[in-house]
Amino acid sequence: MFENRTDLALEERESFEGDGGEIGGVALREWRCHGSSIRMTEVSILNEKGAESMGKPMGTYLTMEDPGLSETEDAYCEAAAGELGRQLASLIRKNCASTMAGLSILVAGLGNRQVTPDSLGPRVVDGLSMNRHLRTEPGRRNGTYLYTAEKAGRTVHPVLSGIHPGVMAQTGMETSEIIQGIVAETKPDIVIAIDALAARSTRRLNRTIQITDTGINPGSGVGNHRVGLTEENLQVKVIGIGVPTVVDAATIVHDSMAHLLEALEEAEQKEFLEEMISPHLHTMFVTPKDVDETVKYLSFTISEGLNMAFEEKFGVTIADEDLGTLKTVGDIFNYLAARAA
Numbered sequence: 001m002f003e004n005r006t007d008l009a010l011e012e013r014e015s016f017e018g019d020g021g022e023i024g025g026v027a028l029r030e031w032r033c034h035g036s037s038i039r040m041t042e043v044s045i046l047n048e049k050g051a052e053s054m055g056k057p058m059g060t061y062l063t064m065e066d067p068g069l070s071e072t073e074d075a076y077c078e079a080a081a082g083e084l085g086r087q088l089a090s091l092i093r094k095n096c097a098s099t100m101a102g103l104s105i106l107v108a109g110l111g112n113r114q115v116t117p118d119s120l121g122p123r124v125v126d127g128l129s130m131n132r133h134l135r136t137e138p139g140r141r142n143g144t145y146l147y148t149a150e151k152a153g154r155t156v157h158p159v160l161s162g163i164h165p166g167v168m169a170q171t172g173m174e175t176s177e178i179i180q181g182i183v184a185e186t187k188p189d190i191v192i193a194i195d196a197l198a199a200r201s202t203r204r205l206n207r208t209i210q211i212t213d214t215g216i217n218p219g220s221g222v223g224n225h226r227v228g229l230t231e232e233n234l235q236v237k238v239i240g241i242g243v244p245t246v247v248d249a250a251t252i253v254h255d256s257m258a259h260l261l262e263a264l265e266e267a268e269q270k271e272f273l274e275e276m277i278s279p280h281l282h283t284m285f286v287t288p289k290d291v292d293e294t295v296k297y298l299s300f301t302i303s304e305g306l307n308m309a310f311e312e313k314f315g316v317t318i319a320d321e322d323l324g325t326l327k328t329v330g331d332i333f334n335y336l337a338a339r340a341a
Helices: 009-014 048-054 074-095 120-126 175-186 249-256 266-276 279-283 291-310 329-340
Strands: 026-032 039-045 059-065 104-109 159-163 190-199 208-212 237-248
Touching (some): 009 059, 009 208, 026 048, 039 048, 074 208, 074 237, 104 120, 120 237, 175 190, 237 249, 237 291
Parallel strands (some): 104 159, 190 237
Antiparallel strands (some): 026 039, 039 059, 059 208, 208 237
């Protein structure tokens, strides 16, 4: 039987438009970003009724759409990364902390690096600036982090660590088991999981980013259900970021016959599709031919967006006479933190 497969909450919401469009327990908000072609949509699942209708857990699902999202031009990349950074920082403040300063963040890049459409997560982690390993006194077990400004009494940057755990066929372990072990040992305040998704519409392939505060379920869009990375499983808040890189082959066949289906009743449509769509198509997924370059630029855009979100803006100017006293990176951060305080 034909089934619409998608990881995008926006597409689930759109599937109800033929029934009047309104769904109990689900709120929708749309806007365009000033000065760019980026279109934002926020789907909020407010209660159990909405969660049951949508087939997704309660929470906020932000969708960022831009036809030029995977473009190689610097202007496109900067605009998309900047908006992603703003939305991510806002979601973190809403769910976890009012400031990035001192926040311990674990970024998990999910997926198989050897399969291009699934390599988004590992590639994003490669582009992040990790700092958890940097300590002022590396030889001491309890050495303070380099980004901790002791004189000011506060940390001026988030403490960032990352992992790409691979897939079960490579490790013999569930991704959730690996992440649970890391969370238990390093005790982050929040986990950000990044993964490739599946879309219902071909026009959203590689042109859409979904950000959600409900976590992420690896493989759900392609029918390969694994244990989810959620707050319930990890005992820490989880933010999921994903880009649809594949679409179900059966969906493409269905869309190509849409004009024929409009003339049929619902029961006749199902019977027609069962006869026309070969069973093997339900296990086949399609990705654009330029996916190599596209994933490369998308991963760069997302990693830049995350780096922007993690930056702390101090609004502090270093006086000329103080420049000579700043010998190390630690000196600079201590100086900035003291002036900001």
